[in-house]
Amino acid sequence: MSGTILVDQDLSLANTLGLPCRAERFAAPATSGSLRRLLCLAAEQDWPLTLLGGGSNLILPERLAGLVIQPALRHWWLEQQGNDVLVHIGAGVEWHSLVMALAGRGLWGTENLALIPGTCGAAPIQNIGAYGVELGEVLEAVQVLFVEDGRSAVLTPEACAFGYRDSIFKSELDGKVVITGLTLRLSRLASPRLAYGDLAQRVGAQPTPLEVAETICAIRREKLPDPAELGNAGSFFKNPIVERKQAEEMLSSWPDMPYFELTDGCIKLAAGWLIDRCGLKGWRSGHFGVHDRQALVLVHFGGGSSAELLAFADSVVEQVQARFGVVLEREPRLA
Ligand code: EPU
Numbered sequence: 001m002s003g004t005i006l007v008d009q010d011l012s013l014a015n016t017l018g019l020p021c022r023a024e025r026f027a028a029p030a031t032s033g034s035l036r037r038l039l040c041l042a043a044e045q046d047w048p049l050t051l052l053g054g055g056s057n058l059i060l061p062e063r064l065a066g067l068v069i070q071p072a073l074r075h076w077w078l079e080q081q082g083n084d085v086l087v088h089i090g091a092g093v094e095w096h097s098l099v100m101a102l103a104g105r106g107l108w109g110t111e112n113l114a115l116i117p118g119t120c121g122a123a124p125i126q127n128i129g130a131y132g133v134e135l136g137e138v139l140e141a142v143q144v145l146f147v148e149d150g151r152s153a154v155l156t157p158e159a160c161a162f163g164y165r166d167s168i169f170k171s172e173l174d175g176k177v178v179i180t181g182l183t184l185r186l187s188r189l190a191s192p193r194l195a196y197g198d199l200a201q202r203v204g205a206q207p208t209p210l211e212v213a214e215t216i217c218a219i220r221r222e223k224l225p226d227p228a229e230l231g232n233a234g235s236f237f238k239n240p241i242v243e244r245k246q247a248e249e250m251l252s253s254w255p256d257m258p259y260f261e262l263t264d265g266c267i268k269l270a271a272g273w274l275i276d277r278c279g280l281k282g283w284r285s286g287h288f289g290v291h292d293r294q295a296l297v298l299v300h301f302g303g304g305s306s307a308e309l310l311a312f313a314d315s316v317v318e319q320v321q322a323r324f325g326v327v328l329e330r331e332p333r334l335a
Pocket of ligand 1: 272
């Protein structure tokens with residue numbers, strides 16, 4: 001039932017890394033009313049609160065005290081506005097299913113973000129992005145409830161302070177709000193975004209959003225492991241951003257190093273390439289490894305713990321730092 005609290009819940013299947021975890025209490029509210037009641041109860045009882053989406057960007061400990069809430073608001077509907085369509089979405093809707101449904105209706109805007117795991121409510125937290133598009137570009141509003149008193153509010157995209165894999169939900173509002181829903185602005189007018197990699201070569205001259213989305217799925221399946229088969233959290237590290245001077249020095253030693261110039265003059269490097277060039281692609285130690293097709297992804301072969309994963313990741317960071325002088329930052333968050 002929507003607001004029911006389950007005790008001693010196993011969350012090992014609720015995180016895509018497949019880490020063992022038990023929650024002291026767990027609830028999956030399907031309405032904002034039951035979510036608000038749970039927040040009030042947690043505040044009254046002084047229970048520490050953990051929010052769970054699709055568990056695809058999270059490192060869970062073996063035991064979570066207090067209350068884990070996984071919002072299960074699963075409605076979505078469309079609102080026509082000329083050539084634009086506003087999409088109103090509950091936080092518990094699965095992101096990829098929504099993207100495919102929107103692309104199938106001929107709507108442009110989210111097709112490059114196909115096959116990203118997780119729920120819609122988690123999407124703004126790290127401003128999900130892939131193949132030249134970030135969520136912030138199509139977002140109209142984010143609906144939230146404040147943890148402290150259950151008050152509701154609506155945030156504009158500007159208020160969300162989106163950056164590369166970053167938003168206000170990771171800083172000032174971290175732990176203070178629960179995202180209950182999103183509004184996206186999509187378009188009926190053809191607006192393909194095909195500049196990334198060889199995407200343009202892989203679709204027809206006038207692709208539909210569904211063709212682009214299906215091509216993105218095919219590209220991702222070639223490189224990224226399916227969490228249902230091999231535990232992982234997608235990119236484990238962010239692509240590091242360095243000063244132009246440092247990038248130029250690196251390019252003189254490694255002229256084939258991929259890089260991307262940012263509008264502020266800084267340079268974004270490819271963490272996957274740096275890890276790969278340390279000879280770590282396919283490296284395995286204990287229960288964890290570096291994926292053999294995309295070095296940016298750490299994989300869990302089963303039987304490991306979060307402590308072992310963090311030690312494994314530290315060892316990757318140290319090896320990249322020793323060779324390139326660049327410190328990689330972790331992408332998934334610690335619960
Ligand atoms: N590369 C290597 N070896 C590797 C991996 C990558 O040499 O093992 C090189 C590639 O050849 C390419 C460059 O590094 O020249 C960049 O690789 P890729 O295009 O695969 O993208 P990425 O930078 O590794 C980022 C996102 C992905 C997103 C892709 C496509 C981050 C941290 N990761 O990966 O996001 O799908 O671009 O846009 O920004 C995720 O966040 O979970 C994720 C998968």
